[in-house]
Amino acid sequence: MESEPHEDPVMEAVRERLQASGKTYQEIGEAMGYSPSSARQAVSQFLKGSDPRIGTLRKFAKAMGVSVLTLLK
Secondary structure (H helix, E strand, O other), X not given: OOOOOOOOHHHHHHHHHHHHHXXXXXXXXXXXXXXOOOHHHHHHHHHHOOOOOHHHXXXXXXXXXXXXXXXXX
């Protein structure tokens, strides 16, 4: 048995891509279509999740300028 849980590879890719972009949660959230008042919190909640909805992944991929397939590889 493994002693530590492993992060979902998709969410790992999402977090890595966000970190590498240098963009803020606010910037990404607004690019994903969230209102300025909820953008930062929406992205924070998305990143805390371990089983994202495909629609949210699509929004994130579009905001980052990549295809959703890039995140799934």
